[in-house]
Amino acid sequence: MEDRKIYTLRQVGTAIKQRIEEASHGASFWVKAEIASINVGKHAYLELVQHYEGEKVAVMRGAIWMTALHRIRQELGNESRNILKDGVEILFLAKTNYHLVYGLSLVIETIDLSFNISELERRKRETIATLKEEGLYDRNRFIPLPMVVQRIALVASKGTAAYADFMKHLERNEHGYVFHVHLFNSVVQGEAAAGELRSALLAIDPTRFDAVVLIRGGGSKLDLEAYNDFELARVAAHMRIPVLTGIGHDVDVSVLDLIAHGHHKTPTAVADFLVDRNLYFETAMTGMLVQIHNAMLTTFSDRKDQLSIFKEMAAMRPTARCRAERGLLHTTTSQFARNVTDRIGASRRTVDTFAHDLTLLPRHKLAQVEAARIRELSGSLSVIAQRGFQLLLGRLQGMDDAIQFLSPERLLQRGFSITRKDGQAVKDATTLHAGDRLETTFAQGKTWSTINTIEPNGES
Numbered sequence: 001m002e003d004r005k006i007y008t009l010r011q012v013g014t015a016i017k018q019r020i021e022e023a024s025h026g027a028s029f030w031v032k033a034e035i036a037s038i039n040v041g042k043h044a045y046l047e048l049v050q051h052y053e054g055e056k057v058a059v060m061r062g063a064i065w066m067t068a069l070h071r072i073r074q075e076l077g078n079e080s081r082n083i084l085k086d087g088v089e090i091l092f093l094a095k096t097n098y099h100l101v102y103g104l105s106l107v108i109e110t111i112d113l114s115f116n117i118s119e120l121e122r123r124k125r126e127t128i129a130t131l132k133e134e135g136l137y138d139r140n141r142f143i144p145l146p147m148v149v150q151r152i153a154l155v156a157s158k159g160t161a162a163y164a165d166f167m168k169h170l171e172r173n174e175h176g177y178v179f180h181v182h183l184f185n186s187v188v189q190g191e192a193a194a195g196e197l198r199s200a201l202l203a204i205d206p207t208r209f210d211a212v213v214l215i216r217g218g219g220s221k222l223d224l225e226a227y228n229d230f231e232l233a234r235v236a237a238h239m240r241i242p243v244l245t246g247i248g249h250d251v252d253v254s255v256l257d258l259i260a261h262g263h264h265k266t267p268t269a270v271a272d273f274l275v276d277r278n279l280y281f282e283t284a285m286t287g288m289l290v291q292i293h294n295a296m297l298t299t300f301s302d303r304k305d306q307l308s309i310f311k312e313m314a315a316m317r318p319t320a321r322c323r324a325e326r327g328l329l330h331t332t333t334s335q336f337a338r339n340v341t342d343r344i345g346a347s348r349r350t351v352d353t354f355a356h357d358l359t360l361l362p363r364h365k366l367a368q369v370e371a372a373r374i375r376e377l378s379g380s381l382s383v384i385a386q387r388g389f390q391l392l393l394g395r396l397q398g399m400d401d402a403i404q405f406l407s408p409e410r411l412l413q414r415g416f417s418i419t420r421k422d423g424q425a426v427k428d429a430t431t432l433h434a435g436d437r438l439e440t441t442f443a444q445g446k447t448w449s450t451i452n453t454i455e456p457n458g459e460s
Contacts, residue, residue: 013100020098027095028109033060034089042066044084048106061105062094072111083111127230127255136237140261145242146210147281149274152181153209153241155200157188162217162267166246169271177278182209188216193226198235206240214256215246215267227254236260246270301457307416308427314411318403325399332395336388347381412443430456 007015033048036059046062064072073080083090094106131137152170156163163183170179184200187193197214204212214227214236226232227247233255236243242261246269247254257263264270354374404410412418418441419426426432436451 010100013098017098017100020096020104024096028093029095030091030112031094031106032089032091033058033062035084035086037086038084040069040084044069046108061103062092062108063097063105064108068107068109072108076111124228124255127228127233128258130230131233131237131255131259134234136234137259139237140239140243140259143240143242143261145261145277148278149210150177150179150278151209151211152179152274153184153204153212154181155184155186155197155204155212155214156216156267158183158185160188160217162188162215162246166213166215166267166271169268170274173271173275175275175279175282177275179274189226194229194232197226198229198232201232201235201239204239209241211242211244211261212236212239213244213246213270214260215270217267224254227256230255232256233259244270244273301455303416304419305457307411310411310416311408311418311425312427314406314408318406321402321406322399325395325402329392329396329399332392336392340385340388343381343384347377350377409443412441417442429454 031048033050036047036049038047039045043066044064046064048060048062049056050058072084076083091112092106092108093110093112094108096104097107098104128137154163154166156166167181170181184203186196186200188197201212216224216227224247227245236256237259243256243259245254245257245260245263246265246267247257247263253263262273264273351374408418420439420441421432421436423439426438432438432451432454434451434454438449438451440447440449
């Protein structure tokens with residue numbers, strides 16, 4: 001029987017361990033892999049995996065010993081909980097370790113945070129590029145924000161400091177503005193955050209609100225990853241009302257911030273913006289009212305001066321007009337009388353001529369032919385006289401209407417008034433003094449007032 005060389009399992013393991021140590025020379029090297037699962041206690045034990053086209057192509061155990069784990073947590077800071085979890089791809093520095101009992105594993109010494117941040121930035125840039133290709137990047141910014149925003153659809157996590165600060169700033173604003181806030185509750189951190197935020201936005205009826213506000217407290221870049229979600233950004237871009245963000249970070253800007261109508265650093269900054277916008281509207285309206293008031297004062301002053309002029313003219317014009325119209329009436333009457341007399345004389349001469357002719361013509365000729373002509377001339381004479389009298393009456397009526405139109409009572413009915421002091425009409429404001437009591441006559445009734453301030457023409 002041929003002799004066979006038999007090795008123990010330990011010998012095989014030791015040989016493999018030797019070969020691995022000879023190949024690596026105890027050096028550390030950078031490895032990129034996905035954390036399939038992690039169990040953290042005093043030490044951290046990981047299952048590392050690599051996928052290619054949806055299939056696992058490599059699986060290996062990893063370990064982070066206690067001292068290294070403590071240091072890595074300090075280096076990662078607040079991001080450690082977002083990186084040391086299932087499903088996260090990491091870049092780490094490790095050494096190979098082959099244990100005769102536990103087999104091959106990678107002992108992780110440090111994790112490169114910048115790799116994860118770079119991946120986030122890469123995905124963020126891809127999301128922004130896709131939004132621009134679909135024409136959604138600037139869509140919400142072109143929706144006009146109402147001049148007064150009071151009905152707010154708030155997407156936030158109830159019970160958080162961000163929610164409390166936002167509501168406090170709105171409810172206790174120093175101007176007393178009232179805001180109607182409806183909360184659409186959603187988690188704002190973790191793997192479920194993006195989905196819940198999308199659902200909250202989709203639940204909003206845009207006809208019931210002036211704007212949508214999304215807020216959360218501060219956090220790391222990885223904490224804010226939900227706000228870089230492409231589907232969330234797409235839903236926000238399609239909102240038919242303006243979207244405002246107050247995602248608590250000073251440096252980093254999320255995709256949602258970029259596509260929103262307006263973004264602010266903190267939830268309280270959004271609240272202050274809404275209060276200030278309403279204050280700006282109120283201030284503008286107050287300024288317009290002041291301008292209107294000043295314009296009305298100027299107009300009333302001008303109309304008062306015009307009324308004084310009209311009053312003087314009204315006092316003089318009726319008499320002069322009456323005199324002029326009386327003279328014209330006399331002239332017209334005389335002319336009319338002369339015209340009537342001349343017309344009657346001419347008609348009488350014509351009648352005399354016809355009468356003379358009648359004495360010469362047979363009676364039947366007079367009855368058949370001339371009778372109609374006499375009637376025509378008689379009717380013409382009556383019409384001419386009637387027209388003359390009507391013309392004269394019309395002129396007289398016109399003069400009477402003009403006198404009535406220019407009477408003080410009619411001027412008062414047209415909106416003018418007469419202001420008197422001690423029974424005398426006031427024509428010049430400079431003759432008055434503060435404290436003087438005035439009587440103002442209108443078309444319907446009188447009022448009495450006391451002067452507070454006198455503003456002469458030309459002074460502001």
